[in-house]
Amino acid sequence: MDYQFCKATNIDIQKLIEYKLINILEYAKNLPSQENKKIQDYVQKMVPIQLKNYKMILVDNKKVGCLLVEKYEDGVLLDEIYLEEIYRNRGIGKDIIQNILRTNENAYLWVYKLNRGAISLYQRLGFQVLKETENRYYMKYEKRMCEV
DSSP states (O other), X not given: OOOXXXXXXXXGHHHHHHHHXXXXXXXXXXXXXXXXXXHHHHHHHHHHHHGGGEEEXXXXXXXXXXXXXXXXXXXXXXXXXXXXXXXXXXXXXXXXXXXXXXXXXXXXEEEETTXXXXXXXXHHTTOEEEEEOSSEEEEEEEHHHXXX
């Protein structure tokens, strides 16, 4: 499926907040209400700060998701990739990640342990778990490790 990117703007802030909260709360279930509030406050604060690094994902000129990649250590941090449900499992996310990996020596990401589909994809693409918390894995892709 063909897709494009456009820079996120102030018009997109509420949609980005919604996407980020879905991404987090879908896999961080059963949080105490105080923790849930902290997450919501954090997202409300950080999305506008990170806006310049967000890209909106478009299919047929319709915004269907977002991507947030930032410089990080010796590579990039894939901070967020989100696609609306009807656009998942169509190869878009995989293609986006593969393009990021082609142009960067190292890539890092955090993923919720309950997000088994994403974990499986990341492992197939060559990401390895570096550490884990109670709820998430911290993964790294290193081009040298993955080339034959």
